[in-house]
Structures are given as structure tokens and as C-alpha cells.
Amino acid sequence: MNIHEYQAKEILQSYSIPVPRGRVALTSDQVERAAKELGGHCVVKAQIYAGGRGKAGGVKVVHHPEQAQELGKELFGKRLVTPQTGPEGLKVRRILVEEAVDIAREFYLSITLDRATSRYCLIASAEGGVEIEEVARRSPEKINMFNIDPATGLRPYQARKLALKLGLTGSICEDCVQLMLNLYRLCLEKDCFLVEINPLVVTRAGWLLAMDAKISFDDNAIFRHHEYPDMMDYSQLDTLEINAGKYDLSYIKLQGSIGCMVNGAGLAMATLDVLKEFGGEPANFLDVGGGATREKVAEAFKIILEDNDAKGVFVNIFGGIMRCDVIAQGIIEAAAEMNCTLPIVVRMDGSQVEEGKRLLAESGLNVQTADNLGDGASKIVAMLGS
Amino acid sequence: MSILLSSESRVVVQGITGRSGLFHTQQCRDYGTNIVAGVTPGKGGIHIEGIPVFNTVEEAVRYTKADVSMIFVPPPGAADAILEACDAGLELAVCITEGIPVRDMVLARQVQEKSKTLLVGPNCPGVITPGQCKVGIMPGYIHKPGRIGVVSRSGTLTYEAVKQLSDVGLGQSTCVGIGGDPIIGMNFIDVLKRFNEDPNTDGVFMIGEIGGGAEEEAAYWIKKHMKKPVAAFIAGVTAPPGKRMGHAGAIITGGKGKAEDKIRTLTECGVAVSPSPTKMGTTMQELLKGGAPA
Numbered sequence: 254m255n256i257h258e259y260q261a262k263e264i265l266q267s268y269s270i271p272v273p274r275g276r277v278a279l280t281s282d283q284v285e286r287a288a289k290e291l292g293g294h295c296v297v298k299a300q301i302y303a304g305g306r307g308k309a310g311g312v313k314v315v316h317h318p319e320q321a322q323e324l325g326k327e328l329f330g331k332r333l334v335t336p337q338t339g340p341e342g343l344k345v346r347r348i349l350v351e352e353a354v355d356i357a358r359e360f361y362l363s364i365t366l367d368r369a370t371s372r373y374c375l376i377a378s379a380e381g382g383v384e385i386e387e388v389a390r391r392s393p394e395k396i397n398m399f400n401i402d403p404a405t406g407l408r409p410y411q412a413r414k415l416a417l418k419l420g421l422t423g424s425i426c427e428d429c430v431q432l433m434l435n436l437y438r439l440c441l442e443k444d445c446f447l448v449e450i451n452p453l454v455v456t457r458a459g460w461l462l463a464m465d466a467k468i469s470f471d472d473n474a475i476f477r478h479h480e481y482p483d484m485m486d487y488s489q490l491d492t493l494e495i496n497a498g499k500y501d502l503s504y505i506k507l508q509g510s511i512g513c514m515v516n517g518a519g520l521a522m523a524t525l526d527v528l529k530e531f532g533g534e535p536a537n538f539l540d541v542g543g544g545a546t547r548e549k550v551a552e553a554f555k556i557i558l559e560d561n562d563a564k565g566v567f568v569n570i571f572g573g574i575m576r577c578d579v580i581a582q583g584i585i586e587a588a589a590e591m592n593c594t595l596p597i598v599v600r601m602d603g604s605q606v607e608e609g610k611r612l613l614a615e616s617g618l619n620v621q622t623a624d625n626l627g628d629g630a631s632k633i634v635a636m637l638g639s
Numbered sequence: 640m641s642i643l644l645s646s647e648s649r650v651v652v653q654g655i656t657g658r659s660g661l662f663h664t665q666q667c668r669d670y671g672t673n674i675v676a677g678v679t680p681g682k683g684g685i686h687i688e689g690i691p692v693f694n695t696v697e698e699a700v701r702y703t704k705a706d707v708s709m710i711f712v713p714p715p716g717a718a719d720a721i722l723e724a725c726d727a728g729l730e731l732a733v734c735i736t737e738g739i740p741v742r743d744m745v746l747a748r749q750v751q752e753k754s755k756t757l758l759v760g761p762n763c764p765g766v767i768t769p770g771q772c773k774v775g776i777m778p779g780y781i782h783k784p785g786r787i788g789v790v791s792r793s794g795t796l797t798y799e800a801v802k803q804l805s806d807v808g809l810g811q812s813t814c815v816g817i818g819g820d821p822i823i824g825m826n827f828i829d830v831l832k833r834f835n836e837d838p839n840t841d842g843v844f845m846i847g848e849i850g851g852g853a854e855e856e857a858a859y860w861i862k863k864h865m866k867k868p869v870a871a872f873i874a875g876v877t878a879p880p881g882k883r884m885g886h887a888g889a890i891i892t893g894g895k896g897k898a899e900d901k902i903r904t905l906t907e908c909g910v911a912v913s914p915s916p917t918k919m920g921t922t923m924q925e926l927l928k929g930g931a932p933a
Contacts, residue, residue, distance in 0.1 A: 304886065365887035366741055368851055371748040371822045376887055385886050403749045444742055447887050473714060474740035518819065519793025519848045522874040523916035529877045530915055538878075542737070571795040571802075572778055603778045603798065604666070626799060627917035 254470045256484050257300040259349045261466040265450075268439040270432055272463045275351035281325030287350035288321035294353045297324045301343040302489040304451075304467065305335030307383055311345065314353060321350060346488045354464065355457035360419055361385045362433070363449035364401075364440045372400040373440060375407065375433065379419045381452035407437040421455075428461050429453075444474030493537075493556050500552040502541055509534025511633055512563035512595075514553050516541050516570050516580075524569045527626055533634040536563040541570075550583025551590075558591045565596045567633040569626065572603020581609035585616045594619055596636040600629035641812040641840065642788070642833040643731055643757070644707065646771040651676040651696060651705035651729075653712050653720045654736075656687060660711035663735075663776050664688065667709070670779040672772050675703040696727040709765065709774045710734040717761060718743035725754035733774045734760035734824075744822040751824065758824025764794045764816035775816065777801075785810015787923065788834035790827055791846035792819050792853065796874055796916070800846050803920030809927075812840040819848075827857035835865055842868040844923050845910070849875035852895040855904045862908035870911040870923040873901045 262272040276287035277300075288295050299311035306312050311333045315321045325348055332342035359381035367374035377397045380388045389396050397418050401407050412433040416426045432453075440448050447469040454464050475481050487495050497504030503518065507525075511533045515521035521540045528535050537560060541553045557563055570580050580601065588597070600623040601609050613620055621636070623629030650667070654660040655677025665688060668674050676691055676699035683694030693699040696708065708729050712720040717736040724732035732751075739761050751758050759766055765775015770784035781802040787809050791797040797816050804811060815830045817823055827845065834840045843865075847854035854873065861869050876898040895901075902912050913922035 361886075363887040366745070366821055368821045368853070369856075371752075372745060374887075389886075403745045441742055444740055446741060449887055451886065471741045473738045474742065476715060477740075515795075517793060517795030519791075519796035519846070519874045520799060522848060522878055523796050523799065523872075526874065526877050527916050530917075571798040602781070602802065625802075625917070630917075 254472050254481060255302040256468055257347060257486060258298065258466055259300060260484055261468040264439065264443065264468060265463050265466055268435045270435055270463055271461060273351045273354055275349050278348045278350055281322050281329060284325030284348055284350055285318045285322035288315060288318040291350060291352045293317050296351045296353055297321055298349040298351065299328050299333055299345040300347040300349055301333055301345060303335050303337035303343055305337050306333060309333045309335045343489055354462060356454045357457050358455045359452035361451045362453045364436055365447045367400055370400050372403060375399045375401060375415065377415045377419055385451060401437065407434055409434060425455060432461060444471045444478060445469060446471045493560060496556050500549050502539060502553050504556060505538040507535050507537050509536050510562055510564040510637060512536045512557035512560060512566040514539050514541060514557060514568045520571060527630045531630040531634045536560055547579050547583045550580050551587040554584050554587035555591060558593055565633055565637045567629060568599040569629060570601045572606060576605045577601045577603055577609030578605040578612060581612040585612060588618050598623055598629050598633040600626060641768045642837050643766050643813060644768045644772040644774060648707045648772050649673055649675045649705045650707045650709055650774055651678060651699045653678045653696065653708055653710045655679055655692060656682055657711055667773050670773040672774060675705050696723045700727045706730045707774060708732045710736055712736060714738040718747040721747045721758060722750055725751050725756040729756050731757045733765050735765060735776055737762040741821060748822050759815060760818040760823060762820040763818030764797060766815050768813045769811050781805055783810035786839060786841040787811050788840040788843040789814035790830040790843065791816050793846050793848055793874065796846055800844060800919045804844060804923060807920040807924045809923055812837060827853055828860045831857060831860060831865060835867060842927055845869060845871040847871065847873045847901060849878055849898050850896045854901040855895055858905045858908040858910060861910060868926050870913065870926045871905050872913040872916060872919050873898050
């Protein structure tokens, strides 16, 4: 689960990590007022759930409150497209206005999970800023990575070694050590998948400041952080994706005409691959996951049908933890409720498959069953083509 | 025997009294798995389906000599269940649970790595040695005893692959679903090593998907060490570029993770990559015949 930069900065602040003075604005008038309060010379930053905003025109320095207001008018409601948003971009609904800072040096600092070592990894580089991925590709030696031993946690001496590698000395170096320790504590206590400060800067006045921040929470840990769902900005998600989220389904809207319901992410991806191979275009990616109840399957089916682009539905379920009779009941229930007349192809395999097929055959729906993946894909493509 | 499991394996089910725990315990026992005990804290002393239930894994091991655990404990307690299995000295823990917080797994993995207990999963379909022992949630009937090892990061896509293998007459020695979580126990290479040494395995089918760099690492290992033919499928060739946050992930993986990169690396390392999810079985078959990869 992602949160906005301004929310991430509030959390950083609560862990004694300094951030620039700033105000969140929901209208261009609020942008103007915030700019006035901050002295006029400030940075206007569009809040979306992705990075790369600067190059897309989402971050600009202004010199007068009126200029800030103009920029606010331009940005609110605009869809920003960056390398991290996908082609459709993300809509700007909130703007962060911050004091402008005189920067002496910029760094990159983050903690995320390193899958290869199963540990949290502290990443620091003296070359911070927007080109950090390029730096990592071209000169990996400039990126310092340190895997944190979960038994000892991050130790001050380890953080110091990294801070020294960044070229920091004296009291600033010790400030940075403290900042890294706080960042690790934050990462654990808040169950983060990612905490990233880019750039972390040393100001001309000689202070450390987190100029930009991204935090991603671990979705699996939301059960112990009841405040997280309230921090979500649903305007950053597709409506159908939000509905899917409520039922713990993983749904991604795509551009084609064949609605897909599959159990398991790998099989769901393979199903999209095979539909394309047979000349069809999927309308969505939908993984109903393991252990789905009949209600969950019914909701999944409704979400597919609510998408007007879907002209037919391909259900590909390989049972295992899921029972095919449960899937069939869910489909029948949802189709009845939505008065669905679209062609449906159901490919089911796995536990209780005969019972599932029998229920479908007796349901009176416009449904065909398929014996295997290729058979199912070719049937739904043929039904839509005619 | 094949790898990890045999008809001799004695299985304890952690979380046996939960709904899916009990359902799959019955399924596994019907398949022939020797389920000797269950563990549910607070329910020690009862029998469920004739299986004795204990409060702790240690007790279960003491009274029933269990050596393999199948874990169905819900996410808040699942990492603890893994630690308990390691502490009780089991040979293998197979964790089915989906949705364990990363922070919990970082700790559990740290301890498990130093213990004698092997971990498969979490968030995986489990392990099966067809005809002998099933520890997991996969449908038993699609499997056939045979000589192909299967290793997969995916759940249900593994069933698809196994069914296709069985349909073309290729039975399996052991099938291992290593799980799709960011932190897992055994990885591709850990399993490939065992198949490489296993006299009952003639070839391996590997199933990967987009994201991370595990398939690439496996490819390099195969090129260097694997003595047996390996075929593979990578899901997600047509997946749209996802939304993402920040740079850290890309820095760690060095920009790896795309399906075409994985397929290219695997092919360069001598693995026969199936061009379509409908051709997984036939790709393996062609490879064993010594023909050109499909």
C-alpha cells in the first residue's frame, strides 16, 4: 500500500527525521495561501502514487503566491504520466507546497527488502536525485548497499561506515547516523516495504533534510496497523480496482474485451499470454487468489461484468486450495444477479470439478465449458469473433 | 525415494483445526500421506478425524516421531509456527499460509536458515512425490509417478504444467512449489541441486514469472552445474508495465524482472523455454527426445 509524499514526511517527522516546512493543498486557493505563509519562494509538488514527477512537470519552483496559484490551477485534475505510473498516468488531487531550500549536496537513501538475502537492505549513494537508477546501472560501485542483520538490527557503527562513504564528516555525519537508525526503526515499526528519501540533502546552512520521501507499507501487515486504510487516497486507484481491493482480489484494468477470472497470479498471467496468442485481448487481470469463498468469487465476477469493455468472460480455474463447485456457485449467483447474457467460457480443473461442471450445465447461463487452456482461449475468442 | 518427501515421511499439520487446515489434511490423507499428528494451541488432547492434536510441535514430535510439518496457521501466527517447527528439529516445514508480513518472515527466515529444518514456502502449494506423499494443497489426481522434477514459483500454474506433463505421459519424481512471496525458504537453485543429485529424476521442468531475479540466477547455476535437461516456462510476457513506487527495487535487481530478459537468459544457458503456456508438456517431451526446443 502506497501513501503520498506529504504523509510519508509526516511519518518521517514523527521519527525525528527533518523535512522542509510544508502545507497540503486541495484547491489552487489553498496553494496560494500556503505559498504566502511560506514566504512566496517555494516548491509546488503534485501528490501522486508514483515517482518521476519532476520530468512530467509535477514539481516546480515558484517565486510568488500568484504563480503558485496558477500552477495549482494547471495541476489539479491533470493526469501525470511518468515512467512509474503506466501509460494512463495518475490524477493530481492534492498538492504539497514546501519552502524552497538552498541545497549544498544531495544523496540517495532508502531501506527496502532484498529478496536475495531475505533481509532489509540499506541503500545509500552520494549521487542522489532523479538519475539514481541510471547511476545504479552505469556505475554500481557508487551505490552502497548494506544488508541489515535482523538479530542485531542496524548498529550505529554500521550506519557510520555508510555515512562516511557518502563523504559526510563531523557532526553532520553523526546526524546522518542517527537519521539512518531512525529510518530503520520506522521501517520495522510501520511495517514498510520501502522507505526512500531521495534526495536527502545537506542545506547551505548545514542541516540534513529529507527533500522527497516515499513509503510503501506491507499489505500483509495491515492487520496490525488499523490506521493505514484511512491513509489511502482512493483517487489514485481505478474504481474497479478499489472494489476488488475490498474483497481482497487482485484486479488490474486492461484495454481489451475479454473479462478474465483466474485463480493464482501466475496462471492469470499465463491466461493473458494465451488469450493474446489466440488473437484475443484481455479486458482485465483478475486473480481471485487462494481460499476464496463463494461470495468472493461472486464479487469477482460482478467486477468483471461492471466493466463495460468486457464483451465476454473467460474463467480459468485450476482448483487446489479452491474448489470448483464453489467457483461454479459463485459464477451462477453473480450472473443471475447481474442478468448476465454475455458469452462465458469456463475452464475448470482440480478438486470437485465434475460437481462444478454439473452446476454450470444446469444453470441456464450462456456458458460453454472447456477441457484445457488452449481449448478455452480459442472458444472465447471464437464466441466474441462471431 | 525422490527429493524431500517419501512414503516414509511422518507429517504433523500445524493449524489442523482450521477450516482449510482440516480440509487439506483429509485430502492429503486420502492421497496416502502418513499424517501422524496435528497442532493447535489450546486444543491439545483432542482427536480430529482420528488424528491426535497437540498444543506444541515439540510434543507432537515426542509422541509421534513426526519429521515433516505442513503449516496452515493464519498470517499473524504463521512465522511463529515456522520458528516452532525449526525448534522442534523437523527435517522439512512446508508453509502454505498466504499473507505473512515481511518483517515476520525476515526474522523467521534468519533463524530457519541456521537450523536443520528446510523450509518450503510460504504462500506455496506445497510438495508432492506422486504416488507416495502429498504435503500441500495441490489436486493429487493430476500427478503421475515418474521421473521429471518440477519446481515452480507459481501455484496454480504449476498444476497446469503438471497436468500437461502427465497428459503427454511424463510422470513426476517430485513437484516443489517454492512460493511466490518476497521471502521464501528453498529457492530454485536449492531444489535444482537436489534434482541434479536425485537418481530418480531424469529432467526438470521449471516455472517462473516476471519480477525479481531468481530465474536468472537459476539459469546461470544450470549452465554451470546441471547434468540433466531442463525446460521452463515464464509467465507474464504480455503483462503491462506495472505501477511502482520509488527506485530501491530497481536498484537492487539492477533492472531485471522482465519476462523477455528471463527467457533470453534461460535460453542462453541451455534451457528449453516453452513458447506458450499450452506447450509446457510438449516442450519437455521434445527436449527429452533430443529434438530442438519447441
